[in-house]
Amino acid sequence: MIRAASIAILVSFAAMPAFAQDTQRAIFAGGCFWSVESDFDKVPGVVSTISGYIGGDRQNPTYENHEGFHEAVEITFDPAQVSYDQLVTSFFRSIDPTDPDGQFCDRGYSYTTAVYAVDDAQLASAQAAKDAAQNVLGEAKVVTEVLPAPQFWPAEDYHQNFAAKNALRYMSYRRACQRDARVKQVWGAAAMYGIPEHS
Numbered sequence: 001m002i003r004a005a006s007i008a009i010l011v012s013f014a015a016m017p018a019f020a021q022d023t024q025r026a027i028f029a030g031g032c033f034w035s036v037e038s039d040f041d042k043v044p045g046v047v048s049t050i051s052g053y054i055g056g057d058r059q060n061p062t063y064e065n066h067e068g069f070h071e072a073v074e075i076t077f078d079p080a081q082v083s084y085d086q087l088v089t090s091f092f093r094s095i096d097p098t099d100p101d102g103q104f105c106d107r108g109y110s111y112t113t114a115v116y117a118v119d120d121a122q123l124a125s126a127q128a129a130k131d132a133a134q135n136v137l138g139e140a141k142v143v144t145e146v147l148p149a150p151q152f153w154p155a156e157d158y159h160q161n162f163a164a165k166n167a168l169r170y171m172s173y174r175r176a177c178q179r180d181a182r183v184k185q186v187w188g189a190a191a192m193y194g195i196p197e198h199s
Contacts, residue, residue, distance in 0.1 A: 023047055024079050026087050027054060027116035027149050029070035030095040031103025034170060035179055036073040038163035039094055045081030050074045051162070052154040054116055061153050071110050074152050088115060088126050092133040093192035096182055097144040105177040116149035123148065136190055 030036040033051035040046050053061040056069035077087060095103060095113050102111035115130070117123035126146045134142045154160075163170040174180070184191045 022078065022080065023076050024084065025118050026075040026077060026084055026122070027072055027118065027152055028075065028088075028091045029054065029072035029112070029114040029116065030091060031071070031111045031113065031179070032106050032173075032177075033071040033073050033155065033159065034162040035174060036091075036094075037161070038170070040073060040075050040087070041161075041164070043077075043082060043087070043090070045078045046087075047076045047078055049076075050152075050154050051159045052152050054152045055114070055147070055150060063156055063159065066110060069110060069153075070112065070114055070116075071155075072114070072116065072152065074154075084122055085125050085129070088122075088129040089132070090192050091115065092129050092142075092144065093187050093190055094183060095144070096186050097130075097133055097142045098137065098140040098186065100143045104179045104182055112145075113143070114145040114147055116147055116152075118149045137186070140186075 028036055028040075037049045037051050040049050051071070051073055053066045053069040054072045056066065058065075058068075061069050075087065077084075097113055100112065102108055103113065115122075115126040117126050123146065130142055130144060130146055133144075
């Protein structure tokens, strides 16, 4: 009886979708983490997003105490559905990578842009995406950093899925901040504000 139950459990695990075991991580800092999280939640192949802090030198940063950290989003994705190359290219085209002082209405170091690579392959891919962005934008210098990822610290619960849980407040903030308008101004037809679905 016990053996039969054990076999049934093993069979049920074997039948689970492959992506549950084969996901990868990407970490992007693109200004307010509410917006980066909201944009990437729309991408097919993205399994989950977590807002948080990265890059500083203290333990357990909080929203009230994250000086020296970037606001960032840790993205878990299924590489069988969307590649890291697609994600990092979309990331560059959903921000203003030429702004050294923040993003849109959010100013200061915490809101500056960076790609945090979790391995050497991501580091190379992110640098290639940055170079491609520079080629498209021409004389406007791309200042987004490409860095190896240190520890990522999840933000407080009230920041998670903020756009979905507070839709009216979030959309009012996004419009007032003129995020989409600035991305369109920077990128023109190449803009990916709101992150389109990948084919």
